[in-house]
Amino acid sequence: MTFSQAVLWPGTKVCEKMGLNPEGEAALIRWMVNTLVYLSVALAIVWIVVA
Structure with a gap:
């Protein structure tokens, strides 16, 4: 996991829970x-x- 992926992790998980890309x-x-x-x-x- 890169630093940018770690910083964007909360929003990414919320979008995945909502079924969005x-x-x-x-x-x-x-x-x-x-x-x-x-x-x-x-x-x-x-x-x-x-x-």
């Missing part, structure tokens, strides 16, 4: 899921560090 028509869905996952992780880290 994450490399094709569901690329934007994969992008949105990854954005939400990594935004949540980043906000949690910032919350812990600042508070």
Whole structure:
């Protein structure tokens, strides 16, 4: 598994569960899921560090 595959893993798994091709028509869905996952992780880290 390459680094880029590891980073895109959450969105890829969600697309596969929905029965969509994450490399094709569901690329934007994969992008949105990854954005939400990594935004949540980043906000949690910032919350812990600042508070």
